[in-house]
Amino acid sequence: MAKSFTTREENYAQWYNDIVKKADLAENSAVRGCMVIKPYGYAIWEKMQSVLDKMFKDTGHVNAYFPLFIPKSFFSKEASHVKGFAKECAVITHYRLKNNPDGDGIIVDPDAKLEEELIVRPTSETIIWDTYKNWIQSYRDLPVLCNQWANVVRWEMRTRLFLRTAEFLWQEGHTAHATREEAIEETRKMLHVYADFAENFMGIPVIKGYKSPNERFAGAEDTYCIEALMQDGKALQAGTSHFLGQNFAKAFDVKFLNKENQLEYVWATSWGVSTRLIGALIMTHSDDNGLVLPPKLAPLQVVIIPIYKTEEQLQAISAVVEPLISQLKAKNITVKYDDDDSKRSGWKFNEYEMKGVPVRIAIGPRDLEQNRVEVARRDTLEKVSMSMEGLPENIQALLDEIQQNIYQKALKFREENTRKADTWEEFVSILDNHPGFVLAHWDGTAETEELIKEKTKATIRAIPFDAPKEEGKCILTGKPSHQRVLFARAY
């Protein structure tokens, strides 16, 4: 059947945009760089939120809410933090509009100028550590384990729906600890939570590792990350967890009395994932027929479509479908019976395929006679006939299988597209001819990393946690190196 949208082969970027649009996930708004997340896209985000929120609570965290605005002076307090965020932030300077005395419309009231400008939070370390100062006096007040679900704004110049937008939704965890070790342990724990979520819910295999100093969060001593590989061979940072040392405690003077009755600065972490994950989800699994969703995050897991000509046939089908729906719901499967008379079944097939509904059940009069249904799975596009007998159990098993299969498929893709390069020529050739992850030696300096980026647009995505010790020479400078790091061009 002719598809009305671009294939990955033709134009990967356009394919992505087409899916976002045609699966009704999001659109650009009238405000530069800000997106509208449409109901279907938002439903995916709600699913993600609900899984992550439970994971955070199961690991002892609580939710709270901190102000949207940050006084300008707060930014100056942590030097590298302001350097990282000052160039791309929305600044509030006034608090009132008024009628234009010289004509039509409304203008900013010059008399309503703020004494100190406010920044719309690009991230909340500063306002939160200013708050923690009042919460933490003694070791008994520690740890503080807060998470916040919020919107943040970074004035990006080039934006793409979900992947890079001026405003985005995210969660940001901010924790305070009595010791360096405990904070590092927390940083690591939350990265593992993210990896667990990415692999077991999103079906996206990820590499866990350290960021190089160049790619670290502004204000962090260490940044851990999970990195995923998209179908075009570009990497996508899917989540980060930062060990902030005592940087923010020092900037905001947050000290506590330890068990030895000595004043000490508090140790910090922060960690976050955002609506960017929806971009990763789309680009990892989808195909030229549209969106493919992991069953665990699909707003709708099963759609049932009646195939009929007469009202009598429809009634006979509906009579069978009704108990089936109850049985599926009893298994916590989200199901919809689409008996909308105004749409052809072919149109429906396309629509649910485009929207990535994992399982489609079609029932026609002949199926009824045989006490069977036609079951189509979205991931492989295969169709099989299944007996009504034991169908709910079989559908549940199929959903599990799809969840597994798309992960395995993505894992296989990543393995096939992770290569080792030992020379500069190899490195460049791989990047140009076989885009993907490249494991290569690097001399460990920021200058070399910068130079490699300038020459190839590839960056160090991660220094993998599990990278084996291996002696080698930096692909650019030939200087000695003790392990390979993971390079790629990235989103």
Add this chain to the structure above:
Amino acid sequence: MAKSFTTREENYAQWYNDIVKKADLAENSAVRGCMVIKPYGYAIWEKMQSVLDKMFKDTGHVNAYFPLFIPKSFFSKEASHVKGFAKECAVITHYRLKNNPDGDGIIVDPDAKLEEELIVRPTSETIIWDTYKNWIQSYRDLPVLCNQWANVVRWEMRTRLFLRTAEFLWQEGHTAHATREEAIEETRKMLHVYADFAENFMGIPVIKGYKSPNERFAGAEDTYCIEALMQDGKALQAGTSHFLGQNFAKAFDVKFLNKENQLEYVWATSWGVSTRLIGALIMTHSDDNGLVLPPKLAPLQVVIIPIYKTEEQLQAISAVVEPLISQLKAKNITVKYDDDDSKRSGWKFNEYEMKGVPVRIAIGPRDLEQNRVEVARRDTLEKVSMSMEGLPENIQALLDEIQQNIYQKALKFREENTRKADTWEEFVSILDNHPGFVLAHWDGTAETEELIKEKTKATIRAIPFDAPKEEGKCILTGKPSHQRVLFARAY
């Protein structure tokens, strides 16, 4: 026992602030008018969100997300809307900071001035109707039933935690319909959802009614509201639902082809409740011992406290508590066993009383012997001894009873503090001596309402839906009136 905080009698406003602070609900932030919602306060908001979200979905609504920022020009498009919001909005004029070339710190980069200023949304009608323009072409695209959970900003000059803050959290429903009747029906339906939530979950009796033109939402043809009465006799608007007519459709040129193939403007509603509800919750039920929470919205419903001297006693108690916890959890009751050794039980009693935990179970060695426990209910502060036999069922029944009781208590208070006034003297005397709701005749004009407000600070809270027809004379002007309206001083 001596309480370390203000009683209602002494100073109602201070009592409120003390509860917010001592029950760990929220605090002021470094940003003028913006609050920090602390974990315990936020947990109440999460409970509210989860109940309301289900109610919205059960009535056919879906969630979506629209931009935080609104172009200034959008405001000018609906005349009364801009009039209502222009005087109190945060205005973004720049998108970059830079190092101060003349000294220390960072300054707003004058080269990064926006061509058109952006307003931080005080409400989202304008940006949403600009979006709906692209979503709606035909009657087949209607209705659109979207809700958004979001933060909004109104630059209030005098702020109070939860009740009136510059930034607050809320939900805003925005729906689009093919006919006036359907939109009015939706406006009404959502007001009933709010009333249901207020009465059956928050335990707050509310009056449903119309707002007078003076109190209408800026841009609405009609505003329906639910009004509650606080313990100090002041009213609090707990939720509003607006029939917007075709105002925003006309402002943003949103037309649809109706079934007769004619172009017509779309009909609109919007409706919202906010974190202000937490203020209402506090002020309706709490007492001089602290917060009182309705069991259905309490983050923690039952706390179990062991009373012991020896480690052996604690072990014996814990052995009994463990299965009890499982049984309570199986009934979906949220329970915590506080065996923290570093706090005295008296301290714990006070703490959970302050935090409004509906039921406290205490178990000591003597209770163990008798196979009984001491159960204290937060609403009446009564303590009774209960057998371990059938305890989970009895606790569940007690939670239901508390939920009912605090509603009945609030209802009785409102009934006792709702009076009729037939003359101006009566009216003023009631307001000054028996603060509460006053049912009085009004001549129906905005001028009279304004004058009454100037003289007494009382406003028309609602024209009750169920107000009986009754001929009378306006308390101020003596002009004829056909029904009483509800006056009060208000938050």
